[in-house]
Amino acid sequence: MVGNSEKKIEILKEDIALLEEYVRDLFSFTPIGIIIVSPKGVILETNPALEKIVESDTYSLIGEPVEKVIPKDIYKETVREGEISGRKVILKKSRGDDIPVNIFSKERKTSEGETAGYLFALLDATEMERMNEEIEESKKVLEVRVAARTQELKEMAENLETQVKLRTTELEDKLRELEKMNKLMVGRELKMIEVKEKLSRAEEEIIRLKGEKEPAFDKNNPDK
Amino acid sequence: MNITKETVKTLIDQKGEARGIAFQTDEKFILFKKGAEKLGEIESQIGLLIDEDFKYDKIDASGFYPVGLRAVSILVIAESLDLDDSGIKDMGFLAPKTSMAIRLFTRYFLSIEKVFEKVAMIWSRHYTSGTLEPLEINHSENYLKLKLKDFNVHPVFCTYLSGYFKKIGEMATKDKVTIEEIECFFKEGKDHIFEIRW
Numbered sequence: 273m274v275g276n277s278e279k280k281i282e283i284l285k286e287d288i289a290l291l292e293e294y295v296r297d298l299f300s301f302t303p304i305g306i307i308i309v310s311p312k313g314v315i316l317e318t319n320p321a322l323e324k325i326v327e328s329d330t331y332s333l334i335g336e337p338v339e340k341v342i343p344k345d346i347y348k349e350t351v352r353e354g355e356i357s358g359r360k361v362i363l364k365k366s367r368g369d370d371i372p373v374n375i376f377s378k379e380r381k382t383s384e385g386e387t388a389g390y391l392f393a394l395l396d397a398t399e400m401e402r403m404n405e406e407i408e409e410s411k412k413v414l415e416v417r418v419a420a421r422t423q424e425l426k427e428m429a430e431n432l433e434t435q436v437k438l439r440t441t442e443l444e445d446k447l448r449e450l451e452k453m454n455k456l457m458v459g460r461e462l463k464m465i466e467v468k469e470k471l472s473r474a475e476e477e478i479i480r481l482k483g484e485k486e487p488a489f490d491k492n493n494p495d496k
Numbered sequence: 497m498n499i500t501k502e503t504v505k506t507l508i509d510q511k512g513e514a515r516g517i518a519f520q521t522d523e524k525f526i527l528f529k530k531g532a533e534k535l536g537e538i539e540s541q542i543g544l545l546i547d548e549d550f551k552y553d554k555i556d557a558s559g560f561y562p563v564g565l566r567a568v569s570i571l572v573i574a575e576s577l578d579l580d581d582s583g584i585k586d587m588g589f590l591a592p593k594t595s596m597a598i599r600l601f602t603r604y605f606l607s608i609e610k611v612f613e614k615v616a617m618i619w620s621r622h623y624t625s626g627t628l629e630p631l632e633i634n635h636s637e638n639y640l641k642l643k644l645k646d647f648n649v650h651p652v653f654c655t656y657l658s659g660y661f662k663k664i665g666e667m668a669t670k671d672k673v674t675i676e677e678i679e680c681f682f683k684e685g686k687d688h689i690f691e692i693r694w
Contacts, residue, residue, distance in 0.1 A: 285558055292596075293558070310605035314667045317599055331528055334593035335667050387606070 305373075305394035311387045313338045313347065324372065325396050328366040342375070342392055350377040350390055360397065372397040499571050504545045507564030510649055512625020514566040516559040522569045523552035526559040528590070529577060538576050542568060557596060563625055567650040581655050588659025592667060608694070609633065611668040612640055618664075620656065631689065641678075644688035646671065651682045658690065665692040 299306065305322030307315055318333045326333075326341055333340065338347050344360055350356055356377045362370045374395040380388040526535045535552065543550040544570060557562065574584050592598045601618055604610045611618075612630045619628035626647025633640040642661065646655065658675050665673035673694040679685035 288558065289556070308599070308669065312605055312668065312670045314605060314670050316605070316667070329528075330524075331590055331593055337665055337670055365614065389605070 303396075305396070307333075307338070307341060307392040307394070309338045309342075309347075309390040309392065311389050313351075315340070316389070322394060325394055326363060327369075328363050332366065333347060338390075338392075338429075342377075346377070347377055347390075350379065350392075354379045363394075372401050498575060499545060499568070501547075504564075504568050507520060507567045507650060508546065508562045510562070510564045510625075512561040512563040512623060512647075512649070514563045514624075515622050516555045516557045516561060517596050518566055518622050519552055519555045519561065519569060520557055521595050522566075522573060522587075524594040525587050525590055526552075526573060526577070534576065538572055541572050541576060545572070560624065563649050567652060570652050570656055571650070574691055584652060584655045585659035585662075588656040588661075589663045591656075591660050592663045592670075598664070598667075605668055608640065608665070608668045611664060612642075615642060619644075625649075639691055639693040642690045642692070644690070647688070650682045654680055654682065654688060657688075658659060661690050661692060669694045 273383055273471065297320045302319065303321050305325040306317075306319045307322055308317035310316050313489055315333050315336050318330060322341075323329055323333070325428055343363070346356060346359060346361060356375060359375045360371060361375055376393040376395075376398050378391045380391060382388045523535065526538055539550050539552060546565070564680060570584065570587070573579070573587065577583065579587065600621065601611075601614060604614045612633055613631075614627045615630055619626070627645045629645065630645045631641040631643045644657070654677050658677055662673055662675040665675065671694050673692050675690055675692050678691045679687060679689035681688055
């Protein structure tokens with residue numbers, strides 16, 4: 273009976289060791305910085321990702337007030353509200369540099385409903401910020417390029433308009449000249465027609481006058 | 497080396513066991529202070545003293561080991577890293593920062609009273625010998641007293657535990673505390689009594 277109990281204890285110990293290894297691997301692997309805080313606000317546990325984010329080490333963080341990493345207002349809000357979901361804040365690294373992070377927090381409770389502490393998860397937003405900055409930068413460059421191209425097109429349009437106006441004026445001038453020429457030609461034609469008519473009338477008059485002076489032609493006696 | 501095999505044998509023959517998690521804090525302390533090379537050196541020194549291979553990473557966190565071996569670990573580390581009493585106290589002060597056992601008790605770190613109530617339980621998670629009892633808590637003068645009974649392995653523990661309890665006090669109060677061993681078995685006292693003030 274005793275041997276059986278000891279065997280069970282051994283099995284349970286192995287299970288706990290495996291579970292501990294699993295939790296440790298997960299805790300060490302995740303790129304999300306995690307802080308476990310006591311109900312009093314003392315840092316009890318941090319993972320390697322958190323230490324990397326704030327550029328600090330376990331010994332410098334554990335046992336220290338949570339405010340050493342988490343801004344006081346964020347901690348107070350967590351205590352008051354029970355959780356915070358994705359708040360963007362700027363943290364100070366141990367060397368004083370700023371680092372943008374997204375913070376998530378949650379109150380831990382015991383099965384009896386008592387506060388057992390708080391959990392904080394920090395997501396390094398540096399990369400996201402850098403990408404946003406790049407997008408903003410690209411947007412600005414694009415805006416400048418669009419503005420320049422718009423100006424260029426506007427100038428081209430204006431230039432084209434001027435050229436069209438110039439060309440229209442030229443064409444109008446030529447048209448007027450043509451009209452003038454046309455009128456001139458038409459006038460001359462009419463004049464010629466008129467002259468021809470006058471000439472024709474004059475010839476007829478001459479013939480008529482000649483007819484009056486000479487006897488009328490006798491077809492039976494053409495020599496007469 | 498000042499620690500003799502005879503001293504080590506006397507220590508290891510003492511009654512009581514220490515949990516593997518306690519040795520893990522020693523390993524982390526060496527790595528933090530001096531790195532992996534020093535760790536290997538200290539492991540070799542302990543191995544020579546106990547006549548068997550000794551590796552911190554082979555120690556099972558939930559296992560039980562002679563309480564005297566823990567004293568040997570602290571003594572060899574102190575000698576190898578040239579730590580005086582203040583350095584040994586600092587080793588104890590840093591231990592709760594990496595102690596898995598302390599994390600199991602996070603829910604009690606709500607107030608000094610809660611921790612005070614649970615000290616016996618916290619002690620039993622580390623050692624099978626000795627008892628740690630809350631003796632007195634004074635809210636108006638901000639101090640408490642802890643009594644450590646039947647744990648007279650080696651005086652190095654008094655120094656080490658002073659640092660350890662100091663850090664526990666700070667984690668519980670979220671404030672700076674001072675500690676003093678006001679009664680010591682090795683200084684003609686009946687037990688060990690630690691006074692923590694905040």
